Amino acid sequence: MTKIGAAPISAPGWTAQPKEGVKIVDCDVHHNFERPEQLLPYLSTFWQNHLIDQGLHLPSAGYSNVPYRTNRSDLKDPSLKERDFNFSLEFMQREHLDPWNIDYALLTGPPPFYGYTGLPDPDWAAALCRAFNDWTIEHWLEKDERVVNAILISPSDPAQAVSEINRLASRKDTVAVMVPMGTSMPFGNRFYHPIWEACEGHGLPVVAHIGGGSGAARTTPTPVGFPTYYMESRMSRPFVASAHASSLICEGVFEKFPNLKFALTEAQQLWAVAVMWHMDSDWKAIRDQTPWLKRLPSEYFREHIRVGSQPLHEAETTEQLYQFLDMLHAEETLVYCSDFPHFDWNDPVTTFPKLEPESQQRIFADNALEMLRIGDDWL
Amino acid sequence: MTQVVIAKIWEIPPGARKIVVPFRGRAGIGVFNVNGNLYALRNICPHKRGPLCTGELTGRINANAPPSAHAAELAVDGDGEVLRCPWHQWPFEIATGRCLVDPAVRVKTYPVRVVGNDIIVDLGE
Numbered sequence: 030m031t032k033i034g035a036a037p038i039s040a041p042g043w044t045a046q047p048k049e050g051v052k053i054v055d056c057d058v059h060h061n062f063e064r065p066e067q068l069l070p071y072l073s074t075f076w077q078n079h080l081i082d083q084g085l086h087l088p089s090a091g092y093s094n095v096p097y098r099t100n101r102s103d104l105k106d107p108s109l110k111e112r113d114f115n116f117s118l119e120f121m122q123r124e125h126l127d128p129w130n131i132d133y134a135l136l137t138g139p140p141p142f143y144g145y146t147g148l149p150d151p152d153w154a155a156a157l158c159r160a161f162n163d164w165t166i167e168h169w170l171e172k173d174e175r176v177v178n179a180i181l182i183s184p185s186d187p188a189q190a191v192s193e194i195n196r197l198a199s200r201k202d203t204v205a206v207m208v209p210m211g212t213s214m215p216f217g218n219r220f221y222h223p224i225w226e227a228c229e230g231h232g233l234p235v236v237a238h239i240g241g242g243s244g245a246a247r248t249t250p251t252p253v254g255f256p257t258y259y260m261e262s263r264m265s266r267p268f269v270a271s272a273h274a275s276s277l278i279c280e281g282v283f284e285k286f287p288n289l290k291f292a293l294t295e296a297q298q299l300w301a302v303a304v305m306w307h308m309d310s311d312w313k314a315i316r317d318q319t320p321w322l323k324r325l326p327s328e329y330f331r332e333h334i335r336v337g338s339q340p341l342h343e344a345e346t347t348e349q350l351y352q353f354l355d356m357l358h359a360e361e362t363l364v365y366c367s368d369f370p371h372f373d374w375n376d377p378v379t380t381f382p383k384l385e386p387e388s389q390q391r392i393f394a395d396n397a398l399e400m401l402r403i404g405d406d407w408l
Numbered sequence: 409m410t411q412v413v414i415a416k417i418w419e420i421p422p423g424a425r426k427i428v429v430p431f432r433g434r435a436g437i438g439v440f441n442v443n444g445n446l447y448a449l450r451n452i453c454p455h456k457r458g459p460l461c462t463g464e465l466t467g468r469i470n471a472n473a474p475p476s477a478h479a480a481e482l483a484v485d486g487d488g489e490v491l492r493c494p495w496h497q498w499p500f501e502i503a504t505g506r507c508l509v510d511p512a513v514r515v516k517t518y519p520v521r522v523v524g525n526d527i528i529v530d531l532g533e
Contacts, residue, residue, distance in 0.1 A: 101494045102463055102464050103494035372497050
């Protein structure tokens with residue numbers, strides 16, 4: 030019988046108690062290619078020539094001064110001199126899915142690649158997304174039922190994004206649509222609505238990950254310009270997520286697409302409480318600007334928006350952490366994300382050490398399973 | 409008092425380390441040679457229980473003032489004397505087990521001595 034729950038066994042010195050009896054759905058696993066040339070077979074001749082001539086020429090995703098070469102230093106493939114950046118399915122199985130007993134891992138692609146949202150040329154961005162999705166299909170999917178995909182789309186040309194969603198929506202392993210948060214307009218803008226309409230039509234949630242474009246061609250990472258250090262750029266993430274969430278709510282996206290689910294990942298979590306509380310307070314006074322909103326903003330949030338659990342703030346006391354989860358309505362809104370294989374990852378065992386069993390089930394499995402198009406009822 | 413021969417002295421030259429699991433079911437131990445001195449640390453990070461002793465070596469990174477100040481200097485002191493956990497990158501002073509970013513955090517250390525060619529770690533009770 031398959032044992033359910035996190036069961037880390039191979040880490041030297043590991044003594045933490047596994048979380049037994051709870052499925053683990055990991056909503057943020059970064060898979061990666063080793064060399065851009067690996068995408069060549071999935072590009073048309075025109076774009077092959079473009080890649081050979083110009084390279085990926087992606088604007089920096091977030092900041093380029095990410096320390097420690099981004100990844101956990103204990104992850105090294107014996108065949109590689111350098112550490113592994115999750116270049117293969119076999120590596121991910123050996124280092125993540127098997128030892129931690131992960132039930133589903135949602136592939137979200139490499140953050141440096143998210144720079145495609147900052148590309149000036151929307152056709153190159155769309156071609157890269159198509160190629161990356163096809164490379165993922167060939168090398169990562171269909172070989173392991175635990176591996177499910179958030180297909181990459183480029184938001185800078187909604188028509189091509191819709192085509193890509195329609196092209197891959199019939200695949201069982203397409204369980205979400207991934208769009209980086211680094212865009213030039215907030216996600217509630219009507220420019221993007223055709224994308225959200227296609228997602229809703231196929232029963233696919235949007236998983237928007239931080240990164241892409243900021244510090245590059247489209248926007249600054251903060252509303253006050255370019256910060257100097259990587260830590261500062263991390264501190265700007267909650268503002269990015271807040272802007273997208275409040276935009277989605279105010280523009281009536283969830284009135285228009287009542288079955289759409291929208292996750293915002295790797296942007297921390299405290300912001301979500303601030304958005305819910307602050308929007309509810311403001312709405313009571315200035316609701317007349319957005320009269321299409323029939324409910325409190327926080328009600329739209331709790332029904333439609335999901336928040337990734339990583340990177341988690343470490344509260345001053347454990348008690349405060351659980352008070353915060355209560356304020357967040359984490360049993361509805363929080364989805365577990367490991368961020369494997371990055372150095373700031375959160376493992377499934379020590380991240381929330383003292384959850385009640387019901388909360389654990391919601392955060393580690395049910396919230397994600399209800400959002401992602403996993404199962405047989407989607408066709 | 410449990411004493412265990414971890415290695416021969418030539419197995420751990422300066423800058424090197426050896427990670428061993430002396431007993432089944434017990435935490436592993438990393439033995440480090442820092443500038444000719446031997447130190448043993450528990451291979452569990454007190455932060456999130458990551459495999460601390462597999463991390464990378466660094467030093468104490470210091471600046472006497474912000475870079476915008478006059479005569480500001482960025483220094484790496486004691487390069488190789490600090491261990492960073494591969495999960496989350498918290499730095500620990502190998503000689504003392506002290507966490508450089510949180511004085512309340514410390515990784516367990518064990519006495520090490522050399523007898524003949526043997527490196528012996530005292531695991532305590």
